[in-house]
Amino acid sequence: MDVYQEAVDYLETHHVPVEAEADALEDVFHEEVVSCFLSPLNTESVDFPDTPTLLSTEELLEKRLVVLKGILGSEEVYLRELDALLMPMKALRASARTSQPVLSSQEDRLNAQSQTELGTDEEAGLKCRNFDLEVGDLFLKLVNHLSLYGGFIENYEKAVEVVRKCTQSDPRFRTLAESLMSNNGVEKVRTKYTLEALLYKPLDRVTKTTLALRDLLKTTPVEHRDNAALQEALRLSRSFLSGVNESSQSKCGVTLSHGMRRQLMRDGFVVDVNEGVRSLRHLFLYTDLLLCTRCKHAVKGKQEQYRFCWYLPLAGLRLRWTADKKRSSDINIRLHDLRTKMFILQQQLQQHTRGPRLMAMNARSRKKLEHLELMLYTYAPVYQLELHSPSGKSHTLCFSSLYELEEWREAIHKLTTNNIETVPPDLLTLTSSCVKLRMTQQPPLHSISAGENRGLLCGTFSVAIHSALGLQQPASVYVCVEVDGYDFFDDETQSHPSVNSLNPHWDQELTFHVDGAHNMKVLCVSQNEGQNDTVLGKTTVKLESKQLTNRWRRQTLQLGQVEVILSLKYIHHYLQPPSPAAQQPPVFCVPIERVALQERVVVPHVVRCCVEEVEGRGMDEVGIYRIPGTATDINMLRAAFNSNLREAVTRLRGAEVNAVCGLLKLYFRELPEPLIPSEMFQTLAKALDIQDLNARLVSMLSLLKSCPEVKRHTFLFLLRHLQRVAQREELNKMSLLNLATVFGPSLLRPPAAGQGHHGPKVDISQEVVIQVQVVFSYLQCENLPGAQTSLPFLSEADEGPTYM
Structure with missing residues (x-):
C-alpha cells in the first residue's frame, strides 16, 4: 500500500493541490538584507496601536464599523487556515497503522491533541452563533474560551519539533508539510502554507484577539452599551496573556548556581551598534545573561520569529556609558527631514475626517508615521552603554534617553554583583521562547505611548535649574532634563557642569518645544576626571497642564540623597514645523545685553564660569590675573564658548x-x-x-544705578569676586590696586571721537589713571549692592517652594 499516494489522493479529493517538490524549511538563523538607513524591524511585524486622535461619536462609530469588518475578515481567514491544518490529519493517522508510518504513535498523539483542541474551539464558535448577542457579549464568550488554547500552547513546541524531525527524515512528510493550500480572500486566492506556520496560527490568534479588542475599545464611545463588556473582555484576554508569559518564563528556567533559576528580569528595544552600523534590536535581560535578538517579520505562510544576534554572560561584565553628541551634518539633515515629515503626518491625522476612503488614507499615513519613528529611534540616540565581557567580547548599545540607559545599567549592575555562574544556554530554545515573551511588548514609540491628547503639554516648556543640596563630597555636577511626547523636537538638554562644590549653583534656563508631553525626567550627574560619569539620582515628574502657568513656579525634587531646586514655566501655543538645529550664537565680540538675552540670564555664563573656576582653584595663585596665560589655550577656550557652552565649561575645568x-x-x-x-x-x-572718601563712594554708587541692568549686575558680580581675591593678598600678592590696574582699561573707556562727546579731551596718561582709579574706588566700597546673576524665576504671585 502506497501511503504517500493515498495521502496525496486524499488531499486532491478535497481540492488541495500538492506540489511534487518544495524547498526545505527556512532556517531560523537565515540572515536577511536590510538597508543601511531603513529600520531593521519592519513595521508589519508588530501590531501597533493607533495613533491617538480626538474624534466625534459619529466618527468613532464609523471607525468601529471598519474595525469590526476587519475582525470578521480575519476570522474567516483563520477558519479556512484551520480547515487547511485539519485536512491531512486523516491520511497521516491512517498511515500510523501501516508498516511504513509517517508519524509514530507518540507523534500521532500530539497531533490528535491539537486536533481535539482546535475542534473544541470551532464548536465553541458555533455555539456563539446560536444566540442573538451584542458584539461585546460575543467577545466575552470568545475570551471565556481562551483557556482552551492553554493546552495547544503547552503542546506547540513539541508539535513543531515533531514537524521538523519528520520533515528532515521523511520526504513524503516534507512534501505534505510544505504544500498546504487555503482559499483566502473574496477572490478565493490560493495561499500556500507550511505546516509549521499553520500550527502557529492559534497562538497568533490569541495575541491578535487582545490587539483587536484594544482597537475595538478605542473606537467604542464610553457611553456605548458594548463598552463595559469589551473592557472586561480585554482584561480577561490580557490576564490570559500574562499567564502565558509567566508560564513560558518558568518553563525555560535553568537551574543556576546557588539554586537560582534563569528568569527574565527586563526586556525592551535598544539600538545595537556593530562596526558603525545601527540596528534596532530586542534585548532580553535574564538572571545570568543578556540576550540580543532581532525580530523577523511574519510573511504569508510563515510565523513571526526571533533570530539570535549575540549573548553575554553577566558574570564579570563591565559597564561604561558615554554621551556622543557629535553627529555628522548629513545625519543631522536626515533626522531633521524625518522629524518634519512626522510632524506633517501627525497634523494630517489630527484633522477631522469622515468616510471610509479618508480613513483608509489615514491608516496608510499612520503606518508611514510609525515607520518613520522607527527610523528616528534607530539613528537619533546619543548615549552609549558599552558592555565588556571577561572573554574579550564587547558590544555597544545606544539610547536616546539617559534615564532609560541608567535603568538598564542599574538592572544589569545589580545582577552582575551577584556573581552567578552562567550555564551555557540552548540558544535555539532560548530564542524561540522570545516569541511568547514578546506577546505583550511594543516598541517605545512616542506617538503611541503619549496616550490621550487631553491634558498634554503643547507649546514652550521651560525649566530653570537653580542649585543642588545634599552632595556627600565636593563634585562637578550637571543636571539633565528629558521630556516625552511626540519626538518632533529635541527632548533632552543639560545644564553646564558646576565647579567642584558641595552646593553647586547654575541658575540656567533650559527650554523645550513640546507636543504631547506628560512626563519630565530629571537626573543629577557627577563628572569624574578620566572616569565614567556617575548618576547621583533621578526622578520622574508628571506634568499637569492645569498646574503649570506662564509664570515661574519653584519646586524642589528629591533625587536620591540629592535635592535639586528648579522652577517650571509653560506657555501653551500651536507649534510650527521643527526647524534645523541652529548653531549656538557667538559670545565674544557681541554686546553683553544680547548674550544675556540669548542665555536667559543677567550675568553671562562665560563670566560666571570663569569666576567660579578661579575661586575654586586659583585664589592662592601668585600673580593671579597679572601673569598671562598661554595664548593658544585662551584662544581654544574662546572658540569653545562661541560654539558649545557645555563643551567649553568642560574644557575650562x-x-x-x-x-x-x-x-x-x-x-x-x-x-x-x-x-x-x-x-x-x-x-x-x-x-x-571729591576729597572725602565716603562722599565720593556714595556719589559713584549713585552713578552706578543709571547703568543698564545687565552691565550693572555683571560689574557688581566682578567687583565682589575681585574683593574676595584681594582678601588672599598675603598668598597671591594681588592687592585691590593691583587688580584695578589689571581690569581698569578693560572695563572703562572714554567715548570715541565723533560720538557726540563735547567734554574736554583726555590724553592717554590721564585716561589710564581715571580707568584705574574708578575701579579702585569701587573696590574700596565695603557696602556694594548684591549682584543678581539670573532672571527672577519665582514671581510674587507664586506660593513658596513645592516639594515633590
Missing part, C-alpha cells in the same frame, strides 16, 4: 588657571561697548575729585 583669567579679561576687552558705559566716563572722572 582642565585648563590652566592663568588661561581662565586671561579668557575673562579678553571677554571684557572685546566687548563692543565697555562694561561701564562710555558716556559715564567724564561724570566718574569728576566724582574722583
Whole structure:
C-alpha cells in the first residue's frame, strides 16, 4: 500500500493541490538584507496601536464599523487556515497503522491533541452563533474560551519539533508539510502554507484577539452599551496573556548556581551598534545573561520569529556609558527631514475626517508615521552603554534617553554583583521562547505611548535649574532634563557642569518645544576626571497642564540623597514645523545685553564660569590675573564658548588657571561697548575729585544705578569676586590696586571721537589713571549692592517652594 499516494489522493479529493517538490524549511538563523538607513524591524511585524486622535461619536462609530469588518475578515481567514491544518490529519493517522508510518504513535498523539483542541474551539464558535448577542457579549464568550488554547500552547513546541524531525527524515512528510493550500480572500486566492506556520496560527490568534479588542475599545464611545463588556473582555484576554508569559518564563528556567533559576528580569528595544552600523534590536535581560535578538517579520505562510544576534554572560561584565553628541551634518539633515515629515503626518491625522476612503488614507499615513519613528529611534540616540565581557567580547548599545540607559545599567549592575555562574544556554530554545515573551511588548514609540491628547503639554516648556543640596563630597555636577511626547523636537538638554562644590549653583534656563508631553525626567550627574560619569539620582515628574502657568513656579525634587531646586514655566501655543538645529550664537565680540538675552540670564555664563573656576582653584595663585596665560589655550577656550557652552565649561575645568583669567579679561576687552558705559566716563572722572572718601563712594554708587541692568549686575558680580581675591593678598600678592590696574582699561573707556562727546579731551596718561582709579574706588566700597546673576524665576504671585 502506497501511503504517500493515498495521502496525496486524499488531499486532491478535497481540492488541495500538492506540489511534487518544495524547498526545505527556512532556517531560523537565515540572515536577511536590510538597508543601511531603513529600520531593521519592519513595521508589519508588530501590531501597533493607533495613533491617538480626538474624534466625534459619529466618527468613532464609523471607525468601529471598519474595525469590526476587519475582525470578521480575519476570522474567516483563520477558519479556512484551520480547515487547511485539519485536512491531512486523516491520511497521516491512517498511515500510523501501516508498516511504513509517517508519524509514530507518540507523534500521532500530539497531533490528535491539537486536533481535539482546535475542534473544541470551532464548536465553541458555533455555539456563539446560536444566540442573538451584542458584539461585546460575543467577545466575552470568545475570551471565556481562551483557556482552551492553554493546552495547544503547552503542546506547540513539541508539535513543531515533531514537524521538523519528520520533515528532515521523511520526504513524503516534507512534501505534505510544505504544500498546504487555503482559499483566502473574496477572490478565493490560493495561499500556500507550511505546516509549521499553520500550527502557529492559534497562538497568533490569541495575541491578535487582545490587539483587536484594544482597537475595538478605542473606537467604542464610553457611553456605548458594548463598552463595559469589551473592557472586561480585554482584561480577561490580557490576564490570559500574562499567564502565558509567566508560564513560558518558568518553563525555560535553568537551574543556576546557588539554586537560582534563569528568569527574565527586563526586556525592551535598544539600538545595537556593530562596526558603525545601527540596528534596532530586542534585548532580553535574564538572571545570568543578556540576550540580543532581532525580530523577523511574519510573511504569508510563515510565523513571526526571533533570530539570535549575540549573548553575554553577566558574570564579570563591565559597564561604561558615554554621551556622543557629535553627529555628522548629513545625519543631522536626515533626522531633521524625518522629524518634519512626522510632524506633517501627525497634523494630517489630527484633522477631522469622515468616510471610509479618508480613513483608509489615514491608516496608510499612520503606518508611514510609525515607520518613520522607527527610523528616528534607530539613528537619533546619543548615549552609549558599552558592555565588556571577561572573554574579550564587547558590544555597544545606544539610547536616546539617559534615564532609560541608567535603568538598564542599574538592572544589569545589580545582577552582575551577584556573581552567578552562567550555564551555557540552548540558544535555539532560548530564542524561540522570545516569541511568547514578546506577546505583550511594543516598541517605545512616542506617538503611541503619549496616550490621550487631553491634558498634554503643547507649546514652550521651560525649566530653570537653580542649585543642588545634599552632595556627600565636593563634585562637578550637571543636571539633565528629558521630556516625552511626540519626538518632533529635541527632548533632552543639560545644564553646564558646576565647579567642584558641595552646593553647586547654575541658575540656567533650559527650554523645550513640546507636543504631547506628560512626563519630565530629571537626573543629577557627577563628572569624574578620566572616569565614567556617575548618576547621583533621578526622578520622574508628571506634568499637569492645569498646574503649570506662564509664570515661574519653584519646586524642589528629591533625587536620591540629592535635592535639586528648579522652577517650571509653560506657555501653551500651536507649534510650527521643527526647524534645523541652529548653531549656538557667538559670545565674544557681541554686546553683553544680547548674550544675556540669548542665555536667559543677567550675568553671562562665560563670566560666571570663569569666576567660579578661579575661586575654586586659583585664589592662592601668585600673580593671579597679572601673569598671562598661554595664548593658544585662551584662544581654544574662546572658540569653545562661541560654539558649545557645555563643551567649553568642560574644557575650562582642565585648563590652566592663568588661561581662565586671561579668557575673562579678553571677554571684557572685546566687548563692543565697555562694561561701564562710555558716556559715564567724564561724570566718574569728576566724582574722583571729591576729597572725602565716603562722599565720593556714595556719589559713584549713585552713578552706578543709571547703568543698564545687565552691565550693572555683571560689574557688581566682578567687583565682589575681585574683593574676595584681594582678601588672599598675603598668598597671591594681588592687592585691590593691583587688580584695578589689571581690569581698569578693560572695563572703562572714554567715548570715541565723533560720538557726540563735547567734554574736554583726555590724553592717554590721564585716561589710564581715571580707568584705574574708578575701579579702585569701587573696590574700596565695603557696602556694594548684591549682584543678581539670573532672571527672577519665582514671581510674587507664586506660593513658596513645592516639594515633590
